[in-house]
Amino acid sequence: MMLKEIINSAPALTDETFSELFEACRPQRERWTDIPWIGGLWEGRQKAAREEKPLFIWAMNGHPLGCT
């Protein structure tokens, strides 16, 4: 493996630093998650037909509710 010069070193991961790093990195609750997204296009199409509403589709490379 090629050794790289490290200018920006990673913080130490210890029992003492765990909580801070965990809270910094864990998934956060965000405003867009207040929308009751339907994760399947066909299921959404069926619901839009039943409720006589337009579909709003958020289509991304990778699932928007997971990793995009």
Added chain:
Amino acid sequence: MIEFVNERFIPVAVNNSRLQRQADDEGRFLRLISWQGRYGYSFDEAQARLEDIDHGLNHQGLYVVTTEGEVLGSRNRLFPGGKLPVHGVGSDPDQFLWMLRRALANWENRKTQREALKIEDLTYRDPTFSWTGYPEDGLVLHLGVRDLPRQVDTRPSGMKREAHNQDYVWFRREEVLSMVPPDAGVGDVIPFPEGLVRRLVRYHLADYVRGETSSWSSEAIRDAAMTLTVTEETSEWVNMRLSGSAQLFEDGRWYEGACRERGLDASLLGYLRFDRRVERFVRFDVVAVGSRWGGTEYNVRQDDLEPAPIGIAMTIAGREARDRTAPHACQSRGGLERYFNA
């Protein structure tokens, strides 16, 4: 805006890189929309291209449509292969709201869905993709990933510092049970099952911060090990401390040759509690911290290739519908099988 979307639309979030290749009615419906909304084809022209699943074009976008596929509004990224030059995806909230309002005005004048419709259930799904797999009685983790603070920040000024991403991690019930021997006692050091180590490092210790990236090849794992140490136990539960490390390195050619390698050198630490009565984890908090370098086709690291700190945290996922989203690595053709046999 949230209330506006909830009241006036049926909001759907989907992975187009999968749908645009699906050889079934759901894939055709996505292509009907995106050929119009992203590439500027008419409804009839789009209809003529529904079977084209080898187009090699990106169908990403924000679309408002009727259930018959009539596009009422859209916002899409510029894509030079497209028929028409189009504007950026809805990162500007004012322009995004304008598009939604204009789409609602178009809804009043729509040509389709003028009467209530019944859309039947799908009777066929493209079998080359996975349609099941959520481990109902296993373990699902919600993962977050982000850059950590740097001593020297050489990233371009326009690059978002607070970028972050997420994913889900799946373990089946038998895999969960394989982590915890029934007779585990305080002080025992238990190797984390090798196949599960490989799944975690190949598919989840990856630089997704700025966008999706390729999984690590099996050969990229230069070193990876994880152990569980039993710290407390009763007849009802077992507390364990996870520790480990992973070194990943891969040669390649990304950003037209500007990047020829990528790597990750990380330590892991976690605290777990296994409830013996229900045979489930009730705590599974794990952090991986280390240095990443390089980039791949889609993770937008071309201006940030030098080693820099990254943090990844995982915890037990919630029970909302969105928490059933499959891990990113499972969403490609044959992905589920590869994922569970890392």
